[in-house]
Amino acid sequence: MSPSRHEAASVAPAVAPAPDIRTVCEAEFGDWLKAVNIGFLRPPVVAENDLVNRLANSDLSRTQGVFDNGRCVATFRSFAQELTVVGGAAIPTSAVTNVTVSPTHRRRGLLSRMMANDLAAAKERGEVAATLIAAEYPIYGRYGFGPATWTAEWEVDTGRAGLDPRWSGPEDGGRIDLADAEDVRKLGPELFERFRAGQPGAVSRDTRWWDLSTGASRRDDQPWTEPFWAVYRSAAGEVEGLAAYHADETWTDAKQPLNTATVRGLIGLTPAAERALWHFVCSVDWITKVRTGYRAPDDLLPLLLPDPRAARMVTHADFLWLRVLDVVRALEARTYATSGVLVLEVTDASGLASGRYRLDADPSGATCAPTASAPDLTLDVRELGTLYLGDESAVRLAALGRVAEGTAGAAARADALLRTPRRAWCPDMF
Numbered sequence: 001m002s003p004s005r006h007e008a009a010s011v012a013p014a015v016a017p018a019p020d021i022r023t024v025c026e027a028e029f030g031d032w033l034k035a036v037n038i039g040f041l042r043p044p045v046v047a048e049n050d051l052v053n054r055l056a057n058s059d060l061s062r063t064q065g066v067f068d069n070g071r072c073v074a075t076f077r078s079f080a081q082e083l084t085v086v087g088g089a090a091i092p093t094s095a096v097t098n099v100t101v102s103p104t105h106r107r108r109g110l111l112s113r114m115m116a117n118d119l120a121a122a123k124e125r126g127e128v129a130a131t132l133i134a135a136e137y138p139i140y141g142r143y144g145f146g147p148a149t150w151t152a153e154w155e156v157d158t159g160r161a162g163l164d165p166r167w168s169g170p171e172d173g174g175r176i177d178l179a180d181a182e183d184v185r186k187l188g189p190e191l192f193e194r195f196r197a198g199q200p201g202a203v204s205r206d207t208r209w210w211d212l213s214t215g216a217s218r219r220d221d222q223p224w225t226e227p228f229w230a231v232y233r234s235a236a237g238e239v240e241g242l243a244a245y246h247a248d249e250t251w252t253d254a255k256q257p258l259n260t261a262t263v264r265g266l267i268g269l270t271p272a273a274e275r276a277l278w279h280f281v282c283s284v285d286w287i288t289k290v291r292t293g294y295r296a297p298d299d300l301l302p303l304l305l306p307d308p309r310a311a312r313m314v315t316h317a318d319f320l321w322l323r324v325l326d327v328v329r330a331l332e333a334r335t336y337a338t339s340g341v342l343v344l345e346v347t348d349a350s351g352l353a354s355g356r357y358r359l360d361a362d363p364s365g366a367t368c369a370p371t372a373s374a375p376d377l378t379l380d381v382r383e384l385g386t387l388y389l390g391d392e393s394a395v396r397l398a399a400l401g402r403v404a405e406g407t408a409g410a411a412a413r414a415d416a417l418l419r420t421p422r423r424a425w426c427p428d429m430f
């Protein structure tokens, strides 16, 4: 017997079951990539070449997707990475990327569920922290991430910079040579390994990073043109710096050159290498403007110019976000500016990193262990991530009410231990 009209109306409307979150299999990867494009507002298509390349470079066991009605509607991926901490050690981190939820499925908790899965798995694998570059500031604090490094970009008016127009190369006996992509594939990876060992905040680059940035591997959705590569060698002939830049071809109607150089990357193992490469890029004939790309906020460049006002800061923003998963290993991995003891009460809604920890710090290293002693500072794991690489002041966070002092002056003591003379910097987007 079929239900009467009245009975049918009283039955609650069927609620669609929450779509499943699962790791993606090879056959679904194309749909998953298409969903990434949709989330990032890129054309919703995937070229075969991109599919093959990206599949070969994605760990599917760490690639989550949500499928509803035959479509992929949410994506999330993480990969193994190393992060350089203060003192030069590298900690294993879980780098989070390709986070999207389709506009048809937003604000139903899908990101929160994928994030919870991934952070729990990262902790289980023994990764010390998770990292990401946040698309928008308000998204990730709720998951225990805090901004750990900042970035700045400048636009230099080379005509006003005051650099000597007769400059023809480094004064220190070093030299600069142009190189091509093949040279860079040979010398770049080793140079970068040496660089990142001395740069807190830097993250590891894999072979794919070098293949993509030197054109050995191409993405259909991101056209590649060969940049100019400039290599700095010291007086002893050692490769100590590398810069990549593109130039446009703009001239005024009055036949004056008006070219902009856009720097795609510039690293130096020594300040001399860094200074020489900046001087070089800002001295190329016809170049009237240099866009620096994303640099450390305390990059040498502006003060290298006789007139620093010729460098106008066009971007200043948070960059690498850090989520501590293992407080003991994180705090023991880095070195400290001075010696001291600090008891930290770390709160963490997820329970992954919460606890009270005693840090015995020293310029050569530290020990850290759970303790029952009264806390000097109480802070959320998010603030710990922000303080970890020394790029933020505990005194400032206390003034904002985001760190609470249990003992007077504890925030200043934390700053004396944690802060660094030069700022942490992550040169890479991922």
Ligand SMILES: CC(=O)SCCNC(=O)CCNC(=O)[C@H](O)C(C)(C)COP(=O)(O)OP(=O)(O)OC[C@H]1O[C@@H](n2cnc3c(N)ncnc32)[C@H](O)[C@@H]1OP(=O)(O)O
Pocket: 039, 040, 096, 097, 098, 099, 100, 101, 102, 105, 106, 107, 108, 109, 110, 111, 112, 113, 132, 133, 134, 135, 136, 138, 139, 142
């Ligand atoms: C590391 C990276 O890949 S960065 C790239 C991130 N991706 C993007 O920005 C692409 C466009 N945006 C999106 O795809 C989605 O909106 C996402 C991924 C940002 C959020 O996914 P959702 O599934 O909607 O998030 P979810 O429903 O789990 O939200 C959890 C909480 O975060 C809040 N939230 C989510 N996105 C945002 C946002 N962009 N701004 C502010 N708050 C946000 C929600 O309101 C919710 O708050 P509540 O806990 O107080 O209720």
